[in-house]
Amino acid sequence: MEAFAEYLAQKARNGKLAEIGVGFNFxxxxxxxxxxxxxxxxxxxxxxxxxxxxxxxxAYVDDVFKPNLMLYEGVKIVYAVRPTPExxxxxxxxxxxxxxxxxxxxxxxxxxxxxxxxxxxKGLAIYKKD
Numbered sequence: 001m002e003a004f005a006e007y008l009a010q011k012a013r014n015g016k017l018a019e020i021g022v023g024f025n026f027x028x029x030x031x032x033x034x035x036x037x038x039x040x041x042x043x044x045x046x047x048x049x050x051x052x053x054x055x056x057x058x059a060y061v062d063d064v065f066k067p068n069l070m071l072y073e074g075v076k077i078v079y080a081v082r083p084t085p086e087x088x089x090x091x092x093x094x095x096x097x098x099x100x101x102x103x104x105x106x107x108x109x110x111x112x113x114x115x116x117x118x119x120x121x122k123g124l125a126i127y128k129k130d
Contacts, residue, residue, distance in 0.1 A: 001081070003122040004105050005031035008079055011103070012037055015076025020064055020091050021083045024048055028081050028105075029057050042071070064090040072098055079103040085110055092116075092129055102129045 005028045008017060015038070019029050022041035029052070032039040040058035043049055052059035062068055064087050072078075078095045080087070082105060092113065095102035104127045106112055116127040 001025075001027035002031055003124055004028055004081065004126065005035065007121045007124070007126060008032060008077065008103060009035045009037055011101070012077050014038075016040075016074050017077045017079060018042060018072055018075045020078055020080045020094065021087050022048060022052060022059070022081075024051060025081055026052055026055055026057060028079075030055065033057060064094060067094050067097075069097065076100055077103065079105075081105050082107050082110075088113065095129060103127070 009032060017032060017037060017039045019041040022043045029039050029041050041052050042060050042062040044061065044063050046061055049059040049061050060071055062071055075098055077100055078091060080091050083091060088104065092102055105124060106127060112127045116129050119126045119128055
């Protein structure tokens with residue numbers, strides 16, 4: 001997870017990042033925050049959002065199938081860590097609406113949409129849509 005955070009930090013520079021569907025895996029967001037980046041996470045699960053907030057991460061309840069676009073104002077990158085397959089396309093649609101790139105670190109066996117480009121970073125298979 002640390003390598004994915006480093007990868008995103010290189011792509012973001014000083015921009016704001018949004019992690020979609022964080023669940024209870026906060027490692028990437030915490031590392032990005034540690035690196036001094038402006039990051040927030042979203043999930044539909046209120047308990048996950050509350051836990052993120054307890055850890056000092058900006059977090060919001062949102063539904064990627066019907067996202068509140070105002071929440072994402074100023075975002076330069078959206079990303080997801082091991083998203084469930086059904087939310088991959090909505091993540092890409094959100095990125096398209098925002099006009100920003102999307103980066104997805106999938107489970108190893110998850111099939112990704114063909115429009116995504118595969119990039120290897122320190123052994124991680126990262127899918128991206130610029």
